[in-house]
Amino acid sequence: MIQVSGAVKAYGDVRVVDGVDLALAPGGITSIIGPNGAGKSTLLSCVARLLDLDGGTVTVDGLDVHRTASDVLARRLSMLRQDNHLTARLTVRDLVAFGRYPWSKGRPTPDDDRLVAEALAFLELEPFAGRYLDELSGGQRQRAFVAMVLCQGTDYVLLDEPLNNLDLRHAVAMMRLLRRAADELGRTVVVVLHDVNVAAAYSDHVVAMRDGVVVHQGAPSTLMRTEVLAEIYDLELAVHHLDGRPVAVPAL
Amino acid sequence: MPAPAAGASASTAPADRRPARVLAVLGLVAALCVVGFLTVDARGAWDFVLPFRGVKVVALLLVAYAIAVSTVLFQTVTENRILTPSIMGFDALYVALQTGLVFAVGSARLAAVDPHLRFAVEVLLMVGLAGLLFRWLFTGARRSLHLLLLAGIVIGVLLRSVSSFLQRLIDPNEFAVLQDALFASFNAVDTELLGLAALLVAGASVVAWRERRAYDVLLLGHPTATVLGVDHARTVTRVLVVVAVLVSVSTALVGPVTFFGLLVAHLAYQLVGSHQHRHVLPAAALLAAITLIGGQAVLEHVLGLDTALSVVVELLGGLVLLTLLLREGRR
Structure with a gap:
């Protein structure tokens, strides 16, 4: 269980993560989505103790990540960074x-x-x-x-935009692989994604962030609605159902 | 023999054996250099020549080791292959410290102090000051290489200016005493402190060697190393202490040397074919010993020249630095 309580991370006056409360149950794939600058990667780095918090706490299986010895956490939590x-x-x-x-x-x-x-x-x-x-x-x-x-x-695997720089074929292969890691290896995968459709297709749980706060979370089906997406991205997106799967398409 | 096993051993064995082979060859060459230095062109009684040259060989070995190991460790914790302790002004700091001590205490009172005690105090001050000056640069947020390089040059110039300013202020007699300490070079090694220097180097080496596997992980960068459970801030602090001790030793014995560490560290990275510090550190130390003792043997005993080695080494090392910077710039 990853438990984030009142997490705040600020650079100067800008609060990049502004009071996030989040409980991620073990198992499955959780996607974190949201527009650029929403604080997704920063939140992930705070969970992986790569950044210190300016307020609040993060615990993994009850261990406060910023107080527990680094080598103990390294056996429970791993993270892939962008660069x-x-x-x-x-x-x-x-x-x-x-x-x-x-x-x-x-x-x-x-x-x-x-x-x-x-x-x-x-x-x-x-x-x-x-x-x-x-x-x-x-x-x-x-x-x-x-x-x-x-x-x-580790039980928990965090990945920060693993699809960056991957073409469509490799992106799909990567998501299938994460799916297998969750299903076959029993890992808890938390992944920051840019593409809502990819997030909806492959995750069990979606967390949407905007301006440093969580604005929506739930099963992919609750996310893929025009009014929910409009609130997250400030953009009119039509949601179609193709082969039974929801697909969000921006108006031209 | 089943084919897969043969294939597996063929694919892994050369990579596994190469570092050991390289180290063996380097060790042999280094031993030859030491023997050459001790015996070539020896005129006079052996019981005079051998101890006389032997002390010098030990000193040069210590210096070679200190510079090579401090450079490799420093490059590992600062996550680049261009900056070295001397480029960042570590040895300038040590010289400024020696000068400041003569300025503040006075040479007469310093002369009364046991030189070993004085050296120990200098090393202690060096560790503290280097910690204050450099720790903030290398822990916390990752800074750009060019900013660090610039900071190093500014720190170096500042410290050298402070030293030369203080040297102008002090009494000429005091300056003469100081000059004695500062004028060490590859040809005029200060051998008085050899015992204590060896002890310090041994202590620093034990600390560093025990953490060699953590240094390998630091090659993946600060964030990944943290994810893998390496306490970055603590490791960097410890390495800075080790580097400060090693630089103090080499500077006290032969004075500041700017590009030598860069030269041997890069030769080691190229030759050894392994990223592991248990291979890279000995390789760099052996290469430094070969360059220093072999070069000194050739220049001093074969060619009969007096001052050229530091010039040659600095020229080559400087060229390596320029090449690296140009290559980095082109990326």
Whole structure:
């Protein structure tokens, strides 16, 4: 259970996250959507203790993320960020193996090696395992980072816009993969997304943010309504049902 | 033999064995350099030559090790491969500290103090000041490389100006004493403090070596390292302390050296073919020893030159820095 209570994060006078209360039950995929600057990524970074809060608390399974030892949390919660700056040249296998650090502290056991191999297989990265990351395409690189995050073996997996820089085919593949991570591996996936239609198609629960506050949350079907979307995006969106799935289309 | 097993060992083995092979070759070359330095062109009795040169070799080894390790660790925690402690003004800080101490206390009273105690106090002050000056730069928000580079240049120039200003103010006799401490170089190594210096280096090394696996994780960047459970602020603070101690040692023994660390660190990154600090740190230290002792042996005992090594090393290191900056700019 991820519990956010009265979370506030401010830069100067601007409150990017302005009193968010949120309870995310374990299991399934939760999408966080909203316009640019709504505070989605900031909220996610606060949950992953990458940013300090200016007010409120975040707990994961009852542990206050800003007070609990970092290495304890690293076994419960992992996060994929948008930009990943690497100082060294790493192979895909090296990168994925880092996901085991919270457990192995850099001394991998045969168990760790097996889990790395499984993560590589899960993301179909075996053909590239020995390649350096800078020799890969954007989509393969992104998959390698997701493999590391999954390899960390945490119950909670946060992903900040994992579809950035992915073409349609890879974006769909990524969402299916997250679906499998939730369904087959039993992970709790929280993902920041830009595309409402993708969020509606693949999530179990949607949280919509605007101006640093949560304006709507619930099942995708409760989100995909013209008046709800208008409140979130300040935009007229027609919702059609195609093959039984709701699709939001902006007016031209 | 089943085919898959053969394929797996073929794909992983070269990468696993390469660092060990590189380290073995470097160790051999370094040992040859030490032997060469001790024996080449030796005129006179061995029981004079060997201790005389031996002390110098030990000092150069310490310096090589201190500069190489401090540079690699510093580059790891600052998440870049361009800045080095000396570019950021660490050794300028140490020189300013020595000067300030002579200015404030006076050389007569300082001369009465045991040099070991004085060195220990200087190192302690250095650790504290470096912590104050650099910790805020490298913890917290990630800053742009160019801002850091600029900050380093400003800090370095400021500290050097303060030093030279104080040197002008003090009594000429006092300055003569100070000059004695500041004029150390590769040719005129200050060997008096060798024992204490070795002790400090050993202590710093133990601290650093125990955390080598956490340093590997820092290569993924501050946020990812935090997600993986590395306490970033604490690790950076500890590395800054280690770097301050190592820079104090090398500066006390041979004076400020600007680009040497950059040169050997990059040679190590290129040669060793592994990102792990358990490979990179020894490789950088061995390369530094080879460059320093081998170069000094050739220049001093073969070519008979006196001052050239620091010039050659600084020229090469400076070229490496320019290349790196140009490459970064083109991206």
